[in-house]
Amino acid sequence: MIFLLLIFSFLFVGVVLVLRKNLLSILMGVILLGNAANLILFYLADPILDAFPFVSTLPFLTEDLANPLPQALILTAIVISFALFCLVAAVIMKLLLTYKIKGDSELHDEGFDGVFK
Amino acid sequence: MMNMAPTFLICLLLFLPLFGLGLNLAMVSRQRWHQPLSLFISGLYFFLISDITWVHSSSNYPLIQVGNWPISQGISLGFHPLSVLFLWITGLIYFAACLYSKHGVTAENSPYFFPLLHGLFFGLTGAFLTYDLFNLFVWFEITLISSFGLFVLESHRYRITGTLKYILLSFISSLIFLISIGLIYAHTGSLDMNQLTDLLKRLSDSKPLLVTGLGIFIALAFAIKSALFPFYVWLPASYTHISPALGGIFAGLMTKLGLYSLMRVNGLIFPYNEKLMSFILISSCLTMLIGVWGAIIQTHIRKILIFHTISQIGYMATSVVFISHPDQNIKTLGIVASLFYILQYIPLKTNLFFISGLIKSYLGSENLEKLFAIRSKLPWIALLFGVSALTLIGVPPSSGFWAKFSLVQATLEGEYYLTAFTMILVSFFTMYSMTKIWSEGFWGDILEEENSQGVKLNPHTKNYLPLCACTLLLLAGITFSLNPDILREKITDSIKFTHHSMETKK
Numbered sequence: 001m002i003f004l005l006l007i008f009s010f011l012f013v014g015v016v017l018v019l020r021k022n023l024l025s026i027l028m029g030v031i032l033l034g035n036a037a038n039l040i041l042f043y044l045a046d047p048i049l050d051a052f053p054f055v056s057t058l059p060f061l062t063e064d065l066a067n068p069l070p071q072a073l074i075l076t077a078i079v080i081s082f083a084l085f086c087l088v089a090a091v092i093m094k095l096l097l098t099y100k101i102k103g104d105s106e107l108h109d110e111g112f113d114g115v116f117k
Numbered sequence: 118m119m120n121m122a123p124t125f126l127i128c129l130l131l132f133l134p135l136f137g138l139g140l141n142l143a144m145v146s147r148q149r150w151h152q153p154l155s156l157f158i159s160g161l162y163f164f165l166i167s168d169i170t171w172v173h174s175s176s177n178y179p180l181i182q183v184g185n186w187p188i189s190q191g192i193s194l195g196f197h198p199l200s201v202l203f204l205w206i207t208g209l210i211y212f213a214a215c216l217y218s219k220h221g222v223t224a225e226n227s228p229y230f231f232p233l234l235h236g237l238f239f240g241l242t243g244a245f246l247t248y249d250l251f252n253l254f255v256w257f258e259i260t261l262i263s264s265f266g267l268f269v270l271e272s273h274r275y276r277i278t279g280t281l282k283y284i285l286l287s288f289i290s291s292l293i294f295l296i297s298i299g300l301i302y303a304h305t306g307s308l309d310m311n312q313l314t315d316l317l318k319r320l321s322d323s324k325p326l327l328v329t330g331l332g333i334f335i336a337l338a339f340a341i342k343s344a345l346f347p348f349y350v351w352l353p354a355s356y357t358h359i360s361p362a363l364g365g366i367f368a369g370l371m372t373k374l375g376l377y378s379l380m381r382v383n384g385l386i387f388p389y390n391e392k393l394m395s396f397i398l399i400s401s402c403l404t405m406l407i408g409v410w411g412a413i414i415q416t417h418i419r420k421i422l423i424f425h426t427i428s429q430i431g432y433m434a435t436s437v438v439f440i441s442h443p444d445q446n447i448k449t450l451g452i453v454a455s456l457f458y459i460l461q462y463i464p465l466k467t468n469l470f471f472i473s474g475l476i477k478s479y480l481g482s483e484n485l486e487k488l489f490a491i492r493s494k495l496p497w498i499a500l501l502f503g504v505s506a507l508t509l510i511g512v513p514p515s516s517g518f519w520a521k522f523s524l525v526q527a528t529l530e531g532e533y534y535l536t537a538f539t540m541i542l543v544s545f546f547t548m549y550s551m552t553k554i555w556s557e558g559f560w561g562d563i564l565e566e567e568n569s570q571g572v573k574l575n576p577h578t579k580n581y582l583p584l585c586a587c588t589l590l591l592l593a594g595i596t597f598s599l600n601p602d603i604l605r606e607k608i609t610d611s612i613k614f615t616h617h618s619m620e621t622k623k
Contacts (some may be wrong), residue, residue: 044303
């Protein structure tokens with residue numbers, strides 16, 4: 001239940017932020033949406049929250065085993081979404097600092113011929 | 118090559134671009150070594166995949182289980198009958214791109230160009246080889262991240278803003294892809310494509326609406342990536358500002374990765390679903406029309422080509438409808454036609470972009486309002502462009518004609534009359550805008566130009582390698598034109614193999 005609440009709040013806030021005009025809130029929205037997707041993946045794989053995803057001989061570990069596959073998938077997905085986040089951050093920083101573009105209304109393509117003669 | 122273990126060969130195909138990436142990155146300060154090294158690596162890659170495709174039958178190669186995990190948990194890599202020809206085309210474009218991208222002339226000047234190019238082809242190779250749905254996602258991301266890197270290599274305001282749009286839309290489609298992978302895993306417990314075919318068929322008997330929903334959801338992700346009708350906006354916004362070498366690779370090959378996944382996942386894995394397929398048909402008709410109408414008002418050669426790319430994606434998207442069609446006769450006819458279309462189209466489109474880049478590097482402009490009499494200034498380029506343009510329109514002896522002819526035949530057989538009509542109509546519009554490029558840019562007398570204010574030929578550019586790349590791609594096109602049966606037979610063989618492998622599984 002808490003999980004679902006978390007996922008939906010991430011999704012909701014992420015979508016709202018991505019749809020805003022400010023480039024920095026788009027950046028925040030991207031990372032929230034990426035994490036929401038990872039959480040959805042985790043939730044859908046039906047995790048047993050107390051169990052470990054590996055077999056162990058240690059006595060204090062519980063008997064039941066969580067499915068390790070979704071966790072491996074999420075690990076990959078987290079790395080990818082983090083790389084994407086870094087790239088979006090770099091691009092937005094470039095736009096903010098070099099070209100002084102703050103909102104998405106300035107992103108329009110005014111002229112093509114100006115660029116490529 | 119014959120004695121090599123098949124497992125080793127498949128790994129080598131993946132390893133070569135990765136090796137190229139590392140090698141070029143290690144020699145990042147010695148930029149003049151990049152092209153020779155890349156040529157060697159991509160040449161070897163092309164040789165290997167040609168050997169596998171045309172000399173040996175790819176069906177002899179087994180699947181590799183990575184790390185010897187059992188099938189439902191591990192990743193399988195191997196040649197799928199659908200993907201072998203795509204891999205061959207990837208090899209061809211890889212080699213041609215390395216041949217074409219001459220530092221400072223036709224490509225970017227950044228020393229990171231070649232490493233990222235290898236990264237792109239590494240991702241493409243993996244995506245065509247994999248049998249695992251999540252692994253497909255990972256390869257997609259490798260390809261996309263390399264392409265983002267290539268996009269921002271040279272900084273220009275419009276280029277960066279275009280990149281931002283491209284990244285955000287790709288990101289959204291990746292999210293949808295990831296969530297639908299999660300949903301599929303939750304309901305079937307497997308991500309292996311071979312197993313999913315049976316599992317989803319069984320699931321659709323008990324929960325047909327759920328499977329339909331899953332199919333639509335994952336198709337949405339691929340439709341964004343391949344720029345189908347409502348989601349095509351990112352393509353002209355971002356592809357117009359990159360260098361022609363990149364434009365050729367992206368528009369020719371990379372957007373087709375989305376189509377391939379649509380065919381592979383929605384066509385082969387999911388059971389036939391009439392509603393989704395009719396939606397794809399309508400969307401492909403609209404894609405054809407919108408793309409070609411967009412091309413009519415443009416006056417910049419490469420921008421016209423970009424809008425044509427969108428229009429051609431509409432033609433190719435019909436392949437998804439055919440590949441899962443329940444009627445065996447229509448299915449075979451359609452899939453041979455649409456695969457033929459895709460495979461002859463990829464080198465052609467890449468070549469047109471490359472030629473437009475050559476025009477730019479020789480004459481300093483690609484704007485039709487400034488270009489004049491290319492025919493008499495650069496006759497060889499005019500010949501290359503003319504033949505490619507005629508093939509794209511589909512004038513009878515060319516491979517474009519065979520492709521369009523058999524595609525229209527297949528759509529008529531499947532009783533999709535509106536689609537067939539749109540295909541023919543769009544061909545006329547394509548002809549119109551190609552005629553525009555030809556009459557405004559290529560036609561004209563060189564003597565008249567001295568009075569007008571046209572652009573002058575740059576006498577110092579002597580680049581034979583880019584010309585060789587264009588000629589190589591044109592030769593592939595001409596081979597398919599004069600002897601279309603080579604490709605047709607290969608496709609028919611692989612389709613037979615698909616049926617066979619499905620029957621033996623049952």
